[in-house]
Amino acid sequence: MSQAIDRVKHCTSMQEVRREVNALDDVLVPLLVERVGYMSQAARIKQDVSQVRDEARIQTIVDRVRERACREGGDADTMEEIYRALMEVCIAFEHREFASLRESALEEDVA
Numbered sequence: 001m002s003q004a005i006d007r008v009k010h011c012t013s014m015q016e017v018r019r020e021v022n023a024l025d026d027v028l029v030p031l032l033v034e035r036v037g038y039m040s041q042a043a044r045i046k047q048d049v050s051q052v053r054d055e056a057r058i059q060t061i062v063d064r065v066r067e068r069a070c071r072e073g074g075d076a077d078t079m080e081e082i083y084r085a086l087m088e089v090c091i092a093f094e095h096r097e098f099a100s101l102r103e104s105a106l107e108e109d110v111a
Helices: 014-045 057-071 076-110
Strands: none
Touching: 014 076, 057 076
16 A cells, blocks of 8 residues: 655755645645635534534544554654644634624625
8 A cells, every 4th residue: 555655756956846845735725725615614504603613623633634644654743733723724714704604694684
C-alpha cells in the first residue's frame, strides 16, 4: 500500500520544491473552498449559536486526522496543528455565516 509521503519527489532546487508545492495548492484550494462551503450549510442548519463550536466534533476530527496522518507516513502532531488552525478559521467563518443568515431572516420578517 502506497503512502502519501512516498509521492514526495526528490528535489534538488527550491524552484522544484516551489513548483511541487504550487501544484499541491492547486488541488488543496478547491477542496478547502468546498470544505468551508459546508460551514455555510452547518450555519443554516444549526438552530442555536451555541452549536457552532462543538468540542466533541473537534476532538473526533483531530483523532481521525492524526490516525490518517500516521497511515500516510506524515507527522500526526503537525497535522493536528494544521487542522486545529483550520477548524478555528472555519468556526469563525461559521459564526459570521450564522449571524448573517439570522440578520437576513430578521430583515425579511420586518419587510
